[in-house]
Amino acid sequence: MKTIMWFRQDLRLNDNPALIEAANSGRVMPIYILDDINSLSHKMGAASRVWLHYSLIELNKTLNGNLTFFKGAADKLIPEIIEETQTEKIVWNRCYEPWRIDRDTRIKKQLKETKIGVKSFNGSLLWEPQQIQKSDGTHYRVFTPFYRKGCLGAAPPRAPEALPSNIQFAEKLNLAKDCTLEELELLPKQAWYHSMIKDWKIGEVGARDSLNEFLTKGISSYKSGRNIPSQKSVSRLSPRLHFGELSPNQIWYSAQQMLEPGDTNLDCFLSELGWREFSHHLHFHYPSLANENLNAKFNAFSWKTTIESLKAWQKGMTGYPIVDAGMRELYQTGYMHNRLRMVVGSFLVKNLLQHWHHGRDWFHNCLVDADLCVNSASWQWIAGCGADAAPYFRIFNPVTQGEKFDSEGHYTKKWVPELTNMPKKYLFCPWQAPSEILEESGVQLGKTYPMPIVDLKVSRELALQAFSDLPKTA
Ligand SMILES: Cc1cc2nc3c(=O)[nH]c(=O)nc-3n(C[C@H](O)[C@H](O)[C@H](O)COP(=O)(O)OP(=O)(O)OC[C@H]3O[C@@H](n4cnc5c(N)ncnc54)[C@H](O)[C@@H]3O)c2cc1C
Numbered sequence: 344m345k346t347i348m349w350f351r352q353d354l355r356l357n358d359n360p361a362l363i364e365a366a367n368s369g370r371v372m373p374i375y376i377l378d379d380i381n382s383l384s385h386k387m388g389a390a391s392r393v394w395l396h397y398s399l400i401e402l403n404k405t406l407n408g409n410l411t412f413f414k415g416a417a418d419k420l421i422p423e424i425i426e427e428t429q430t431e432k433i434v435w436n437r438c439y440e441p442w443r444i445d446r447d448t449r450i451k452k453q454l455k456e457t458k459i460g461v462k463s464f465n466g467s468l469l470w471e472p473q474q475i476q477k478s479d480g481t482h483y484r485v486f487t488p489f490y491r492k493g494c495l496g497a498a499p500p501r502a503p504e505a506l507p508s509n510i511q512f513a514e515k516l517n518l519a520k521d522c523t524l525e526e527l528e529l530l531p532k533q534a535w536y537h538s539m540i541k542d543w544k545i546g547e548v549g550a551r552d553s554l555n556e557f558l559t560k561g562i563s564s565y566k567s568g569r570n571i572p573s574q575k576s577v578s579r580l581s582p583r584l585h586f587g588e589l590s591p592n593q594i595w596y597s598a599q600q601m602l603e604p605g606d607t608n609l610d611c612f613l614s615e616l617g618w619r620e621f622s623h624h625l626h627f628h629y630p631s632l633a634n635e636n637l638n639a640k641f642n643a644f645s646w647k648t649t650i651e652s653l654k655a656w657q658k659g660m661t662g663y664p665i666v667d668a669g670m671r672e673l674y675q676t677g678y679m680h681n682r683l684r685m686v687v688g689s690f691l692v693k694n695l696l697q698h699w700h701h702g703r704d705w706f707h708n709c710l711v712d713a714d715l716c717v718n719s720a721s722w723q724w725i726a727g728c729g730a731d732a733a734p735y736f737r738i739f740n741p742v743t744q745g746e747k748f749d750s751e752g753h754y755t756k757k758w759v760p761e762l763t764n765m766p767k768k769y770l771f772c773p774w775q776a777p778s779e780i781l782e783e784s785g786v787q788l789g790k791t792y793p794m795p796i797v798d799l800k801v802s803r804e805l806a807l808q809a810f811s812d813l814p815k816t817a
Contacts, residue, residue, distance in 0.1 A: 344369035345513045346460075347424065349376070349417075349435040350410070351443075353466045353587035354402045355547040358503040360464035361434040366507035368432060373410045373512075374424065375399060377527045380416035381446045385633065385715055388708035390677040391585075393536045394545060396529035398586050401546025403524070409512040411521050418450050420520060425459055427518055433459065436466030436587070439623050440715045441630035467584075469500040469591050469620055472627035482628045484730040489624060490617035503593045539677045539711070543582075550588035553580060558601045565608040569615075572669075572680035573753040578612075579678065581712035584619065591616055622720035625730055632729075633719040634700070640813050641728035646698040655796050656691055657705055659758070662788075662795035664771055665745035666690045668758035675758075677711035682748050688725035689739035694802040696809065699726035727810070735810045738803050745771030761785075761792045 348365040350373060356362060365371045379386050387395065403410040413420050425433065433454065438447070447463070454461045465471050475493040476482060483489035530536070544552060557578040561568070568576025583589045595616060602609040626632050636642055655661050659670035669683030679687070684706075691702045699722040706722070707713045723729025749755050752770045756763050762770060764784040769776035773786060774795055781788065788794050 344432060345428065345430050346371055347421075347428075347430050347433040348373045349421070349433060350374065350402065351435060351587075352438050352585065353436040353590075354398045355550070355588050355590070356405050357506045357547065358466070358590040358593050359436065360466050360501075360504065361436045361462070362510075363504055363507050364434045364462055364464065365432075366510045368434075370511045370513040371409075372428060372430065373406050374413060375402075375410055376413045376415070376417045376420055377529070378415065378417045378446070381418065382442055385440065385442055388710070388713050389531060390536075390539060390709050390711045391713045392529040393531070393540060394543075394582055394586060394677070394711045396524070396527070397540065397545040398588060399524055399527075399529075401548065405547065406510075407512065409515055411515065411518065412524055412527055413520055414522055414527055415520070418446055418453070421450055422453065422457070423520065424518065425454070428513075428516060431460055432462070434462045434464070437463045437471070438467065439472065439627055441626065441633075444627075444630075465501075466590060467587055468623055469595055469616065470494050470497055472624045475620075475624060483621075483624065486618065486621050486731045489621050490614060494617055494620060500592050500595055503590065503596060538675055542676065543711070545588075547588045550580070550583040553578070553583065554589060554594060554597060558597060562598060562601055562608055562612055566611040569611070570682050570748050572682055573749060573751070573757075577680065581714075581717075582678075585712045585714045591619070619717060622714075622717040625720050626716040629730075632723065633703075633715055636726075636728040637723055637730050638728045638732070640816060641726070643813055644728075645696075645809050645812070647696040648698065648701070649695070652695050652796050653691075653697055653701055655793070656687070656695065656697075660793050661690070661797075662774070662793040663690065663741040664755045664759050664762055664773065665741050665749060668749075668755045671758040673706070673709050677709060679710070680754075682744075684721065685725065686739050686741055686744045688722065689733075689737075690741055692722075692726045693735075693738045693806040694741075694797050694799065696802070696806060699723065699728070736807060738806060740799065742771045742799070759792070 346365040346368045348362050348371050353359055353361070399410070421433065451461050475489065475497060483493055543549065557580065561576045561578060564576050568574045580589065580594060584591060595613065598609060598612055629637060656670060659667035659674065661667055666687050669679050669687045672683065673679040688702055691697050692699050703718055703722045706718055720729060724732045727733060727735035745755060752767055755770060762773065765773055765776070765786060766780065769780060773792060774788060786792055
């Protein structure tokens with residue numbers, strides 16, 4: 344039998360349940376469809392497209408060049424491909440963004456009516472959203488019980504499965520609507536992305552190397568080190584998980600082989616994977632989470648959109664060095680450390696009073712790990728309007744955050760080199776430095792580095808006021 348293996352957010356051969364099914368069924372025809380039609384306003388951002396381009400190259404190499412590419416609405420293309428290739432069966436691993444669930448449900452229904460075999464699998468989550476419920480049958484809204492009781496109390500995640508030993512590929516045909524990888528036009532016309540990809544080895548092999556490096560060098564100091572952006576204590580596996588170059592199961596079980604059960608670094612790391620599951624769980628139960636405040640009382644919040652301050656934030660020119668460092672890391676590498684995501688997020692929605700949608704959109708376009716479920720849930724968390732969100736009155740102070748989490752200034756100076764010679768005492772508040780210190784450091788505020796675009800104390804009070812003006816209930 345010839346089976347179509349539809350690769351989506353599972354760009355790997357190992358621990359790929361749908362691929363195992365396809366290989367066990369007979370000859371495999373691997374395809375990838377870039378569907379910018381059904382995704383509507385949730386089209387992939389620019390940085391993710393670059394990642395995808397290179398990840399597809401690597402996937403195609405491991406498939407001995409047998410991957411066939413398509414561009415368009417998958418619900419239209421799939422029946423056409425099936426008919427043209429005389430295929431009897433199609434398999435895929437499930438995706439969980441609401442627009443993909445809608446589309447895939449339609450495809451499945453349509454194919455079943457025409458007696459085509461369709462099978463889908465869980466290849467991206469440790470526990471699927473419908474699996475985890477409270478004892479009364481409702482879903483969780485608070486992380487700790489979701490993870491500790493719901494997930495850890497459920498059956499353990501599936502153990503990773505071996506690569507099919509001898510995949511037989513179906514003969515590659517020239518089809519009416521197939522295209523080349525280049526014709527997917529994932530890379531931008533202007534080649535700004537070279538600096539972004541130079542530090543990543545994209546693809547399944549690179550993903551395995553990153554995991555091994557984290558397991559040997561990072562995980563044993565994860566709990567304390569994960570908050571220090573200059574340290575290599577975090578895994579940087581988020582784009583691997585988003586594109587499925589690794590499954591969460593591979594990470595979950597290999598971490599447990601490295602450290603003893605009960606080790607606090609292990610616990611902490613596994614619970615971060617739990618936060619990823621929680622974001623998917625929330626998005627599944629609240630399909631409008633990417634746009635609508637989970638806490639509806641925030642619908643009355645008086646956001647202020649000032650284009651200049653939004654642009655200053657995007658470019659890393661706010662005059663707050665730790666914020667600017669984070670935003671520049673994002674723009675240049677497609678990644679930002681989690682501590683910084685929280686600091687720059689709080690600065691945008693609380694000190695600048697900009698709607699969290701602006702932050703969501705900028706991150707969506709710039710992050711190589713941009714993930715509709717995790718990004719939206721995280722922005723709602725930061726803004727205080729999400730499930731189990733950070734309380735609105737918790738406003739990160741970018742000066743003390745810098746002093747606490749980048750005490751030597753290594754991270755900040757790396758991304759804001761114009762402050763390289765600034766002494767530690769003033770690194771996070773250069774506007775407080777006496778003129779002779781500024782002169783000795785070669786800093787001219789307003790010329791070589793911006794003055795702060797907003798006053799911290801005043802903006803904090805305005806934010807608290809805007810919050811207290813909200814109705815007490817939705
Ligand atoms: C405003 C904001 C936006 C974010 N947008 C995204 C996004 O689009 N895509 C994304 O993958 N992560 C997002 N995150 C979550 C988190 O910042 C990243 O997952 C993490 O920084 C990735 O780095 P890492 O792989 O080294 O993480 P590690 O610390 O090594 O954690 C391991 C894995 O756990 C998961 N994880 C870690 N922290 C979180 C978290 N807070 N929420 C959910 N999952 C988590 C990720 O899959 C990560 O790869 C966002 C966080 C904030 C505050």
